[in-house]
Amino acid sequence: MTLLAAATVTDQLLPARLQMAFTLGFHIILACFGVGLPVLMLVAEWRFLKTGDRLWQTLARRWSKAFAVLFAVGAVSGTVLSFELGLLWPELMGQWGAVVGLPFTMEGFAFFLEAIFAGIYLYGWERLPARVHWWTGWPIAVSGFLSAVFVVTANSWMNAPAGFRLVDGKPVDIDPLAAMFNAASGAQVTHMVVAAYLVTGFSVAAFYALCLLRRQSDEYCRRAFTLALLLALVFVPVQMLVGDWSAKVVARTQPVKLAAMEGQFQTERRAPLRIGGIPDAATRETRYAIEIPGGLSFLSYSDFNAEVKGLNDFPAQDTPPVAVVHLAFQIMVGIGSLMALMAAYCAFNYAKHRAWPQTQWFLWSAVGMGPLSILAMEAGWVVTEVGRQPWIVYGYMRTSEAVTMAPGVWTVFGTTMAIYLVIGVATVTALRRLASAPMSEVTHGA
Amino acid sequence: MGPDDVLLIVMLTALTLYAILGGADFGAGIWEFTTAMQATDRERQHIYKAIGPVWEANHVWLIFVLVILMNGFPAAFAALSRALWLPLLLALCGILFRGSAYIFRSYGTGSGRERVFWESVFAIASTATPLFLGSAAGAVASGKLMIPTDTTSAVDFVVGWISALTVFTGFYSVALCAYLSAVFLLREARQIGDEPLTTLWRQRALSTGLWVGVLSFGGLVMVAIEAPALAQGFLNRGWPLVIASLLCGIGSLVEVWRLNCTRAAIAAGGAVTAVIWGWGISQYPAIIPPAITASSAKAPDNVLWMMLGVISLGAVFLLPALAYLLVLFKREQRLDA
Ligand code: HDD
Numbered sequence: 001m002t003l004l005a006a007a008t009v010t011d012q013l014l015p016a017r018l019q020m021a022f023t024l025g026f027h028i029i030l031a032c033f034g035v036g037l038p039v040l041m042l043v044a045e046w047r048f049l050k051t052g053d054r055l056w057q058t059l060a061r062r063w064s065k066a067f068a069v070l071f072a073v074g075a076v077s078g079t080v081l082s083f084e085l086g087l088l089w090p091e092l093m094g095q096w097g098a099v100v101g102l103p104f105t106m107e108g109f110a111f112f113l114e115a116i117f118a119g120i121y122l123y124g125w126e127r128l129p130a131r132v133h134w135w136t137g138w139p140i141a142v143s144g145f146l147s148a149v150f151v152v153t154a155n156s157w158m159n160a161p162a163g164f165r166l167v168d169g170k171p172v173d174i175d176p177l178a179a180m181f182n183a184a185s186g187a188q189v190t191h192m193v194v195a196a197y198l199v200t201g202f203s204v205a206a207f208y209a210l211c212l213l214r215r216q217s218d219e220y221c222r223r224a225f226t227l228a229l230l231l232a233l234v235f236v237p238v239q240m241l242v243g244d245w246s247a248k249v250v251a252r253t254q255p256v257k258l259a260a261m262e263g264q265f266q267t268e269r270r271a272p273l274r275i276g277g278i279p280d281a282a283t284r285e286t287r288y289a290i291e292i293p294g295g296l297s298f299l300s301y302s303d304f305n306a307e308v309k310g311l312n313d314f315p316a317q318d319t320p321p322v323a324v325v326h327l328a329f330q331i332m333v334g335i336g337s338l339m340a341l342m343a344a345y346c347a348f349n350y351a352k353h354r355a356w357p358q359t360q361w362f363l364w365s366a367v368g369m370g371p372l373s374i375l376a377m378e379a380g381w382v383v384t385e386v387g388r389q390p391w392i393v394y395g396y397m398r399t400s401e402a403v404t405m406a407p408g409v410w411t412v413f414g415t416t417m418a419i420y421l422v423i424g425v426a427t428v429t430a431l432r433r434l435a436s437a438p439m440s441e442v443t444h445g446a
Numbered sequence: 447m448g449p450d451d452v453l454l455i456v457m458l459t460a461l462t463l464y465a466i467l468g469g470a471d472f473g474a475g476i477w478e479f480t481t482a483m484q485a486t487d488r489e490r491q492h493i494y495k496a497i498g499p500v501w502e503a504n505h506v507w508l509i510f511v512l513v514i515l516m517n518g519f520p521a522a523f524a525a526l527s528r529a530l531w532l533p534l535l536l537a538l539c540g541i542l543f544r545g546s547a548y549i550f551r552s553y554g555t556g557s558g559r560e561r562v563f564w565e566s567v568f569a570i571a572s573t574a575t576p577l578f579l580g581s582a583a584g585a586v587a588s589g590k591l592m593i594p595t596d597t598t599s600a601v602d603f604v605v606g607w608i609s610a611l612t613v614f615t616g617f618y619s620v621a622l623c624a625y626l627s628a629v630f631l632l633r634e635a636r637q638i639g640d641e642p643l644t645t646l647w648r649q650r651a652l653s654t655g656l657w658v659g660v661l662s663f664g665g666l667v668m669v670a671i672e673a674p675a676l677a678q679g680f681l682n683r684g685w686p687l688v689i690a691s692l693l694c695g696i697g698s699l700v701e702v703w704r705l706n707c708t709r710a711a712i713a714a715g716g717a718v719t720a721v722i723w724g725w726g727i728s729q730y731p732a733i734i735p736p737a738i739t740a741s742s743a744k745a746p747d748n749v750l751w752m753m754l755g756v757i758s759l760g761a762v763f764l765l766p767a768l769a770y771l772l773v774l775f776k777r778e779q780r781l782d783a
């Protein structure tokens with residue numbers, strides 16, 4: 001009987017995790033634009049108000065249309081997530097809803113304000129005086145930012161649970177604010193919000209870099225490119241520092257995740273920082289990595305001789321899949337470093353020539369950086385989420401204890417993939433149509 | 447009155463607003479479904495224009511209900527997620543397709559065939575969503591909803607929620623949405639002074655209104671047979687609201703007839719409000735009758751107080767913003783014409 005039950009949990013777990021990962025991974029891309037695009041729109045519209053130059057207004061309007069599409073798809077995919085928290089993981093909220101629910105309630109308000117002002121902003125171009133219209137864009141940017149803050153505090157609580165005491169397996173003495181402001185929330189929230197600006201900046205810049213490659217002298221594309229790239233590059237150094245902060249927090253709150261990120265099997269002092277490499281769970285070592293002696297100890301604990309706990313010191317049933325976490329971490333940091341390189345090159349070029357780099361080569365690398373920034377963000381989430389396994393609430397509830405017992409999860413997952421494929425393709429098609437619409441139509445249309 | 451009662455009131459209010467505002471939105475989609483073949487471009491534009499600026503906001507009310515349940519009554523949230531696995535998945539599918547179809551139709555400046563495709567998707571999804579959400583509500587109201595445990599058989603998990611009452615409430619919700627939307631669209635047509643559209647929507651409102659009236663009486667009979675506990679609640683406590691809903695319903699029909707459109711809209715909204723509150727009050731203190739009640743499912747009081755604090759604070763920002771949106775797009779139309 002127990003054997004049978006165990007088998008069913010395993011059957012449920014894989015499709016449920018895939019389903020959650022896939023729908024979250026989809027939503028988060030849209031969420032990034034929901035946070036970042038309003039900022040670009042506001043800046044462009046502000047330039048228009050300042051200079052009266054119609055081109056800026058055209059830009060703001062075109063972006064607002066793209067925003068409308070992305071926002072709507074983001075909203076429906078987010079609704080899916082809210083239901084899934086219950087449908088796939090009924091015991092997660094059943095057990096912990098009282099502790100971790102508050103940020104979701106707050107998020108509800110942030111969404112609401114965002115949806116209201118999105119309606120006003122998008123349909124108000126003709127109805128409102130120019131300056132008032134600009135101001136109605138502000139709440140969108142602010143509440144997009146706040147949605148991200150609130151929802152990530154909920155996630156960070158899953159990594160560093162706080163704000164309750166456990167008595168007979170039930171949480172008591174619940175303090176929702178302490179749960180919200182847990183050890184991981186500061187770093188995680190900042191890192192995510194900055195990631196959202198990076199993704200928006202680099203993706204939009206990538207689009208206009210393509211445009212510039214086709215039509216070198218197009219003023220419209222040049223402005224859009226410059227503005228978007230500026231947003232991204234400003235945040236690149238910030239993200240490096242915050243990433244370091246994140247790593248230090250992980251070292252403190254989830255040492256086993258840190259060990260998995262770094263492919264650190266042995267507990268050792270002067271642990272090396274590994275660049276690349278393939279962790280082998282069978283032989284318990286990470287091969288082919290470039291090792292910087294003491295690097296990991298220093299980055300995690302600001303001390304070259306600090307001891308870093310290795311995976312071997314944790315019970316096997318408490319360790320995450322090492323290879324995935326390590327690889328994802330390498331991808332994120334690798335792409336982060338490329339971004340830093342690009343930012344440094346631009347700064348250098350600006351200092352020397354007082355101008356933006358113009359070479360084809362540079363534009364092509366900007367094109368590449370769009371998808372790469374999204375990849376970095378997804379990889380970061382894989383580190384966070386897969387690195388937390390086998391826990392859904394770190395140290396308190398295993399993912400297998402939360403999963404639904406409903407039948408047909410594989411079917412649901414298959415159907416979801418098909419539906420999201422249709423919606424994904426349609427979203428990209430709609431965006432491409434908007435982009436290729438004649439300029440005048442955009443300027444005078446709704 | 448403890449914080450859980452206050453929170454229940456907030457939740458029921460959000461549910462009511464979702465039913466009225468979101469319901470009218472769904473109704474517009476349902477009408478597209480039934481009229482897809484004959485609808486003129488003019489008629490389509492009328493519908494688009496009416497829901498364009500507000501539909502996103504109208505649908506956040508559902509999220510709101512969900513997060514309050516999740517945070518304030520976590521045990522009820524978990525139980526509903528288990529028991530309503532299938533209808534919620536289907537409703538979710540509807541929500542997903544409805545939102546995306548709407549946006550692709552408005553912004554994908556594609557070919558005629560593509561637009562027709564998304565229009566059909568929009569119409570079907572607009573019908574399916576209230577159908578399944580309504581069934582889910584009926585399953586709760588029936589008082590017989592089985593909460594699956596880990597040993598429940600797969601078949602029970604999937605069909606355990608179905609009963610005559612759930613089928614009825616599913617279709618009843620669709621009818622209510624269609625009626626609400628006909629009345630709201632009548633009001634907008636009248637405001638812009640469009641004679642043919644006014645006549646059209648008046649006819650539609652009257653005919654669906656009569657159907658909803660018949661269904662409502664049928665529903666009372668159905669509740670008496672299928673859900674005796676709820677019927678008892680109606681007799682004990684809920685009856686004034688039942689009467690109110692009948693009066694509002696009849697009143698709205700009369701006002702539609704007399705083309706007092708704003709009054710008709712208010713009365714129609716009142717009828718829906720009375721149905722929902724009548725249900726809630728009759729089954730109080732149960733959230734999922736018979737076993738799960740507000741006090742057995744609630745989070746600790748300090749959490750509930752904090753939620754109420756957050757909600758009050760949020761309302762300070764939310765309500766003026768919402769009022770601004772509605773005034774901007776729902777009142778000014780007269781000036782446009
Ligand atoms: C454009 C995106 C991007 C870039 C360039 C980076 N990150 Fe990142 N990272 C994320 C986007 C991201 C993320 C997707 O936003 C995550 C997932 C969860 C979170 O809070 O942020 C994340 C998580 C995350 C975590 C795990 C946090 C946890 O599990 O709680 C660590 C340790 C780092 N990052 C460290 C870094 C370092 C050292 C970087 C320097 C190069 C870096 N990240 C660049």
Ligand code: HEM
Binds near residue numbers: 018021025
């Ligand atoms: C703040 C928001 C988030 C919350 C509340 C959240 C919550 C969850 C939950 C409940 C699960 C299932 C249980 C588990 O496997 O531990 C999960 C798994 C997962 N999530 Fe997240 N998540 C969030 C953000 C994200 C994002 C943005 C991504 C982007 C890719 C992501 C990627 C994943 C992955 C890959 C898994 C599967 C991990 C595994 O099972 O191995 N998560 N998340």
Ligand code: HEM
Binds near residue numbers: 073111149
């Ligand atoms: C790191 C993770 C996440 C971030 C940064 C994020 C951010 C956002 C943002 C900015 C929006 C608003 C608009 C848009 O999509 O463009 C949004 C929508 C939404 N998100 Fe997420 N989200 C995350 C994960 C989640 C999770 C885990 C849930 C579910 C529990 C969720 C539920 C929702 C809902 C319900 C909406 C729609 C609200 C509406 O109707 O307007 N999100 N999210």
